Amino acid sequence: MNTQALFGQLLIGLINGSFYALLSLGLAVIFGLLNIINFTHGAQYMIGAFVAYFLLNKAGLGYWWALAITPFAVGAIGVVVERTMLSRLYKLDHLYGLLLTFGLALIFEGAFHHQFGSAGLPYSIPDSLQGVQNLGFMYLPNYRAWVIFASLVVCLATWFLIERTKLGAYLRAATENPTLVQAFGVNVPRMITLTYGFGVGLAALAGVFAAPIYQVSPQMGSTLIIVVFAVVVIGGMGSIMGSIVTGFGLGIIEGLTKYFYPQASSTVIFVIMAIVLLIRPQGLFGQR
């Protein structure tokens, strides 16, 4: 067994898992309050990467600035989308939210494709995260270690925010019964708007993390989002921690598959989804 290659694939798996976790977490948070599956999530992740690229090349602001600015900038776009469009759909069948956000994804992707073509734009790793650590059994690039670490921190912070703070308690209460929470004087519509903005911000943050690893391209989000949908079906959208665990777990499984049976690596998550649907249709962490 070639341990060097095995650990290499595991590392890639963990990186992918970080993105699955960040994106499915955002989807779950949005779905909890808005009852909408945000199909634009992949496009918003892509826009996040592009914003980082613009900040560097047009404004001269580097990676760390991008990390700080991008989630707010793209989150603000999300807030506008929620206020002007999504908020009109809450009383309708949930499928309309899916159709609308799918349309928005097409518009965003088409527009970026029109401007930048399909070739990827390079975004280099910031100087402070250049270099490689020799762990003895493998070489660990600093940037990749940083992405895994940072994603984990962001995921756990989100979990803490929702499950352990007063604000999160309001959020969970509004998920259960928005009318009652509103009767207690909480501004639920504003909370919904900010929640959507927050979920979108998470997607954009994932986009910034991804920019130096993958190339920045218009179609980077669309394939990823379909896999994330499968991740969400596997995990069920009932629990925040469930999304995090499922995201990282499936990333690792995908990495292992790439080592042991590479032909199946692009389909393994879908196969797992099929098995989970047979055994536990509500998902691993979902409630009926």
Added chain:
Amino acid sequence: MADDRSVPVAKGQDTEWERRYERGAFVAMLVIFVAMPMVIYPRFGSQLLCFALFACAFNLLIGFGGLLSFGHAMFFGMGSYLSAHAAKVWGMPVELAILTGTATSLILGGLTGLLAIRRQGIYFAMITLALAQMVFFFCLQAPFTGGEDGIQSVPRGKVLGLLDLNEPLAMYYFVFAVFVAAFALIHRIVHSPFGQVLKAIRENEPRAISLGYRTERYKLAAFVISASLAGLAGALKAIVAQNASLTDVHWSMSGEVVLMTLLGGMGTVFGPIVGALIIISMQFYLAGLGSWVTITQGLIFVVCVLAFRRGIVGELEAWLRSRRKS
């Protein structure tokens, strides 16, 4: 009347007027399609009919079963691939090749349907999308699909050894005949007792269960029928366009059939056909504009969902009804 909040669905046609309207619209459709090759290229017309059939098959599921599939490209694409492969590599006559494609989608529909009907609503949409993506990756890797190149120059041959499909008009009217037969089949299914049970499940599944119906079986049957007809549409398309490629099985194809049906009118009998004609014509005439096609499609989605949920035919029917009442 179904309330405006849910996805618009087919209404029962209990009144004499509705029956008359439907008959009139059907005759009008026949006249338009018979005359169409005089106005547009028969080859393009044949493609339009294939996509119209695809949209009708999709509409059977959403309009009458209330299930939004975001993965119908897998049936269309597999039908297309197998029909092309059967005609080109196995040297089957065209009618058998089309049957092979349809049968493949029927089997695929049975397998994926068993999984997908375990969840409803949004989850159903996500599951079908994910399963279709799995089929896409399969087609990308499997040797018989030709990978990125697809299967090119599929022979058309003669139907039953008589009708030469290389003659554009003969091909058009052959596709037209298949389309009308499939359309009649859908009509028959919708108005059969089976179709009525399907409607009952869509309206209130727990009640249908309490009445003793095994709703899972009905939903699965609807899914398989819809999948097979989508496969038939793909199989025909492979013969008409003489190719099968990854485009047919890509998720954007699943999105396009949703768009056709949404634009024409979900749950209306003729809406999907109108939607297919508009969307495919738009692609044909805007083909040179590249990404603008995608952007326009996205805009149509947004406008339809925000302001135009009944679609073209749905709005037209609502207008006719209100005019009749006043």
